Amino acid sequence: MQKHLLTMRVNGEQVELAVRPNATLLDVLREDLELTGVKEGCSEGACGACAVLMNNEPIRSCLTLALEANGAEILTIEGLATGGRLHPLQEAFVEQGAVQCGFCTPGMILSSKALLDRNPQPNDEDIKTALAGSFCRCTGYAKILEAVRAARDGDVGNEGS
Amino acid sequence: MPDDDYKLIGKSVPRIDARAKVTGEALFTADLKFPRMLVAKVLRSPHAHARILNVDTSRAEKLRGVHAVVTGKDTAGEKWGVFRYTRDQQLLCVDKARYLGDEVAAVAAVDEETAEEALKLIFVDYEPLPAVFDFWSAVAPDAPRIHDEYPRNINVEVKIEVGLVDEAFRNCRLVREDTFLAEEDSYFMSEPYAVVANCHADGSVEIWMPNASPHTKAKALSNALRLPLSQVNVRKITIGGAFGGRSDVFPAEFICSLLSIKTQRPVKLVYTREENTIATRMGHAMLTTHKTGVDKNGKVLARESICWLDGGAYSSTGPIATSVPFLCHEQAYNVPNVRFYGYRIYTNKPVRGMIRIHGRSFACGVDTQLDMIGEELGIDPVTMRLVNARRPGETTPTGSHVASCGLVECIEQTAEQSNFLAKFKKSVPNRGIGMGVNSVQTGFPLGIRGGSQAFIKFHEDGGATVISGVVDNGQGNDNMLVQIAAEELGLPMSEIRLISADTESTPTDAGSYSMISTFGGGNAVKRAAEDARAQLFEVASEMLEADPEDLVARDRKIFVRGAPDAGVPLPKVVRQALLLGRPIMGRGAFNPDVDQRREWIGNPSGQLSQAFSFGATVAEVEVDPETGQVKALDVTCAQDCGFALNPLIVEGQFEGSVAMGGQGGMLAEEHRWHNGHCLNPTMLEYKIPTIKEMPRIKPIIVETIDPGGPYGAKEAGMSVAMSSAQAYCCAVGHALGIYFNHYPLTPERIRDAIERKQESKGIKTAWDIEPARIIPPEPKS
Numbered sequence: 014m015q016k017h018l019l020t021m022r023v024n025g026e027q028v029e030l031a032v033r034p035n036a037t038l039l040d041v042l043r044e045d046l047e048l049t050g051v052k053e054g055c056s057e058g059a060c061g062a063c064a065v066l067m068n069n070e071p072i073r074s075c076l077t078l079a080l081e082a083n084g085a086e087i088l089t090i091e092g093l094a095t096g097g098r099l100h101p102l103q104e105a106f107v108e109q110g111a112v113q114c115g116f117c118t119p120g121m122i123l124s125s126k127a128l129l130d131r132n133p134q135p136n137d138e139d140i141k142t143a144l145a146g147s148f149c150r151c152t153g154y155a156k157i158l159e160a161v162r163a164a165r166d167g168d169v170g171n172e173g174s
Numbered sequence: 175m176p177d178d179d180y181k182l183i184g185k186s187v188p189r190i191d192a193r194a195k196v197t198g199e200a201l202f203t204a205d206l207k208f209p210r211m212l213v214a215k216v217l218r219s220p221h222a223h224a225r226i227l228n229v230d231t232s233r234a235e236k237l238r239g240v241h242a243v244v245t246g247k248d249t250a251g252e253k254w255g256v257f258r259y260t261r262d263q264q265l266l267c268v269d270k271a272r273y274l275g276d277e278v279a280a281v282a283a284v285d286e287e288t289a290e291e292a293l294k295l296i297f298v299d300y301e302p303l304p305a306v307f308d309f310w311s312a313v314a315p316d317a318p319r320i321h322d323e324y325p326r327n328i329n330v331e332v333k334i335e336v337g338l339v340d341e342a343f344r345n346c347r348l349v350r351e352d353t354f355l356a357e358e359d360s361y362f363m364s365e366p367y368a369v370v371a372n373c374h375a376d377g378s379v380e381i382w383m384p385n386a387s388p389h390t391k392a393k394a395l396s397n398a399l400r401l402p403l404s405q406v407n408v409r410k411i412t413i414g415g416a417f418g419g420r421s422d423v424f425p426a427e428f429i430c431s432l433l434s435i436k437t438q439r440p441v442k443l444v445y446t447r448e449e450n451t452i453a454t455r456m457g458h459a460m461l462t463t464h465k466t467g468v469d470k471n472g473k474v475l476a477r478e479s480i481c482w483l484d485g486g487a488y489s490s491t492g493p494i495a496t497s498v499p500f501l502c503h504e505q506a507y508n509v510p511n512v513r514f515y516g517y518r519i520y521t522n523k524p525v526r527g528m529i530r531i532h533g534r535s536f537a538c539g540v541d542t543q544l545d546m547i548g549e550e551l552g553i554d555p556v557t558m559r560l561v562n563a564r565r566p567g568e569t570t571p572t573g574s575h576v577a578s579c580g581l582v583e584c585i586e587q588t589a590e591q592s593n594f595l596a597k598f599k600k601s602v603p604n605r606g607i608g609m610g611v612n613s614v615q616t617g618f619p620l621g622i623r624g625g626s627q628a629f630i631k632f633h634e635d636g637g638a639t640v641i642s643g644v645v646d647n648g649q650g651n652d653n654m655l656v657q658i659a660a661e662e663l664g665l666p667m668s669e670i671r672l673i674s675a676d677t678e679s680t681p682t683d684a685g686s687y688s689m690i691s692t693f694g695g696g697n698a699v700k701r702a703a704e705d706a707r708a709q710l711f712e713v714a715s716e717m718l719e720a721d722p723e724d725l726v727a728r729d730r731k732i733f734v735r736g737a738p739d740a741g742v743p744l745p746k747v748v749r750q751a752l753l754l755g756r757p758i759m760g761r762g763a764f765n766p767d768v769d770q771r772r773e774w775i776g777n778p779s780g781q782l783s784q785a786f787s788f789g790a791t792v793a794e795v796e797v798d799p800e801t802g803q804v805k806a807l808d809v810t811c812a813q814d815c816g817f818a819l820n821p822l823i824v825e826g827q828f829e830g831s832v833a834m835g836g837q838g839g840m841l842a843e844e845h846r847w848h849n850g851h852c853l854n855p856t857m858l859e860y861k862i863p864t865i866k867e868m869p870r871i872k873p874i875i876v877e878t879i880d881p882g883g884p885y886g887a888k889e890a891g892m893s894v895a896m897s898s899a900q901a902y903c904c905a906v907g908h909a910l911g912i913y914f915n916h917y918p919l920t921p922e923r924i925r926d927a928i929e930r931k932q933e934s935k936g937i938k939t940a941w942d943i944e945p946a947r948i949i950p951p952e953p954k955s
Contacts, residue, residue: 043205047207048198049198049201049202049204049205050197050198050199051198052202052364052365053204053366053444054364054365054366054447054857055366055447055856055857055858056446056447057447057856057857057858059856059857059858060364060857062364089198090196090197090198091197091198093197094197099193099196099197103193103196103197106192106196107188107189107192107193107196108188109822110186110188110189110822110823110825110826112189112191112192112195112196113415113648113649113650113826113830114363114364114365114412114413114414114415114647114648114649115191115192115194115195115196115200115412115414115648116202116363116364116365116414116415116648117364118195118196119196119198122196140865141865141866142866144864144865145864145865145866146864147864147865148362148364148857148862148864149364149865150361150362150363150364150415150417150830150833150834150862151364151415151648151649151826151830152826152829152830152833153826153828153829153830153831153832153833153834153837153863153868153871154829154833154863154864154865154868155825155826155829155868155871156822156825156826156829157865158865
C-alpha cells in the first residue's frame, strides 16, 4: 500500500512522516512516534482511553485516520507537563486520588483540559458531559470529578501537605 | 486504638505511582517494544464443541514474514488447573475445542497484518460435536460430555452441613424457599490483556503481562514449558485493573513464551477487547435456591442453599468460586444451622472466574429474602439485618474465628446517615431504599504460596529499597508497601524505592487475589522494616550511648524518645553500620494464621482466613415505571476495613466498588448469547457505568483494629462492592413493591416484572424460576 506524507505538530514539535492511508492516528502516535501514553482500550471509540487533543478538541484517535490530522496541532499526555512541571490538572489528579490503575488517566486528563480551556468555570454537569465518553473501571468517577473541580478552582499544589 | 503519633499511616497521602500515570510515563504491557520484536496472533475455534482431527500449518509457515506457528502438538502435554485435581485445560487445544474461541493455533510474524493473514492459511479439520450452553441442559442425563471424566458435566461439587438443619427448620416460625438467578458478568478492566515474552540465549524467558500473582504465573509456565522456575522470570509492569480477572493462568502467556522460544526473538501478543472478554475470564451465571427459616423475631435459625454455577469450558478457580458465595454469607450473618450444595457445571462457553461481585444471585437472594420475611413478620430491613449480623468473637459455621467485626456499626451508621427507616416507611411512588450486607476474606489457605516475605536494603545516603513480591493491579498496593516502610523507618516516602512483583528478584507472595495484599504483604514489609530498624537502633545506641529500647526513628533521624534534637541522622547510622561490617539488611515474613488442612471440597472446615472485612451499603433509587429505567440518587456505604492506612485510597476503593458492584453490577451488566456466541463482548454493547449515571456516594470508614492486620488493617472495598449489588437490588424492589429474583435489573426485566405484578398476590418473587436442586450422584456403571 502506497504511503502518504503526513505533516502535523505533535506536542509542539513539527512532525513529518510517511503513513499508510489506512493507519489510524492512534497507530501513528503509539507505533511511529512512540507516544505510548495514548492507550488503546477498545478500538471502536467507546472507552475514551485513546483520546488526544486535535486543535484543542478531544478526539478518539482510534477512529481517526492519521491523514485526517494533516496540518493539525496534536496534544498527547506526554506534551502536557512543561519543563518537568505538571499541568494543574495532572497535579489535581495526583492529589485528589483520581488515579488508580491509570489506564484511562491520559484520556480523562486531556478531555478535562479541553473542557477547562473552553469553559474555565464548568459546573458538575458540564464536567460529567465532558467526561461521559471516558470509561473508568476503578474509581467510580467520584475522585475524578473532585480532581477536575480542584483544577477549576485552582486548588492544586498541596501534594504532601 | 490506632497510634495518633503515626506520621504517615492513617493519612491521605497521594500515591507514589500517580505521577508516572498522569504523565503517560507508566508503561503497560502493550507499550513495551524490543528490537526484532515479533507480533503474535491466535487462531480460535469457530465451534463451541468440536473434535480437532487435523491442523495443517504448512501454508501459513511458508508465508513471507511468518517466523513460527504453534499448535497443540507443541505443548508438552501439561494441563493447567489451579488445583492438582482440576487440571483440565491444555494451553493450546490438543484433541478438542470446548468453547467458541478456544485457542487452536498461533503465529508469530513481523507485523500484525502478516500474522492475521497467516491465520487464514491454517487449515483445521473439525468434527463438530453437540454442545450445551446452560446448566439445565448441561446436567441432563443425556447431555454431551465436555470432559470425558466428568459425568453430567459436574466440574465441582461442594457440600457443607453444620448443625441440625432439618430439626431447626421444624422449630421455625416461618420458612421460605425462593430462587434467584443471575446472568454472566464481565470485568472490563480498562487494559485489554497483553503478553510480551523475551527468550534469552541462556534458555531463560522474561514475561510481562497483567497479573494478580507473578509467582503463580511463573510456576504454571515453568510446568507447561518444562523449564526450571528460575528460568521463567515474570517481570513487573503497570497493570490496568484486575477485579479478579487476572488471577488465573491463560493460554496467552504460554503461547507467547512458546513462540519466543521457537523464534529466539521477543514476541508481543495484544488481545483485542473481544478476546479479553472471551479468552481470559468472565463471571459465572448462577442459580441459587435459598430455603430460610426464622423465629418470630426474624432471627434466622436455619438455611439451606443450593447453587448451580455455569463454569464454562474449564475449571479455572472452580472449587473456590463454588464455595465463596456461601462462605461470604456464613461470615456476614450468624446462622447456626446451614446446609450448602454448590455445583459448578461445565458448559461450552468461555471460562469463568471470580469477579468483584461474584455470587450476585446468592447475595441478593439472601437480602431479598430477609426483606420478604421481614414484610411477613412486620419487621423492618434494618432490624432484620441487625438481628442476624455477625458479631466479633464468634465462630462461623465452618470454623473460622472472627477476631474483629464492625458489621453492626456499618449497618447502624449507613441506616442513620441515609435516614433509612423514615424513607423506607414513607411511601413515595417509584422511590426506593434498600440495604445490602456482606463480608469477604483476607486470604485463603494457599499452602506454600500463602505467605509473603520482604527485604529492605539501604543506600549510602540513608534511603532504602523495599523488595516485596506483592503485585499492584491498580488498587495502590505499591503505595501501601512504601507508606508502611516509610512509617517504620522514619523516612519520607520519596526516599524509599520499591522493587516488587518480579519473580527473579522478589520473594514469594500470595498474589493480590483473595484481598490478602495489605494483610499479608503489608505485614511482611512492616516486619522487614521493624527488623531493619532494630539493626539501626543497635548501631545508633552505641553512637548515642542509649538503650535501643528507648530509640525512635523519625524524620530521617534516630533519637532518644522525647529528645529529637539530640538525635543522630539516619544516613550516618547507615554508614556507621557499613563501617562496622554490620550492614543493615531488613527481612520480614508473614504467614496468615489459617488452617492449612482446610480444603475447598475435601475438608471445608477450619480457619479460612485470619481476618474478615464486613460492609453494609444503602442505595436510594428512583424508577421510571414506563421505561424501566433506574436512576440511582444516593449511596451510603460503610465497611469495617480494620484500619484505613490511607483514607483517600480506601474511599476510592469504596466508590469504585459502588460503580462496579451496584450501578453496573445490578442495573446493567450481563452477557447475551446465541449458541455459544457472546453477543456483547465489547464496550459498545456491554454497558459499564459512565460518570453520567453515578449517584452521590457517601463512604463511611469503620475501624475495628484487627489484632492480626498491619496497624489493624484488613482489606478495603470488597465488602462494599458486594453489598452494593444487594442494596441496589433491594432498593429497586422497594420502589416498585416487587421482590426481584433475576439479575441484573435491566429496563426489560423491570418492565416485565411490573406487568407480572398486576396478576400476582402475596409476598413472592417476581418470576417463577425452576429451583436449583441437589443433583444425585451418578450410579456407578
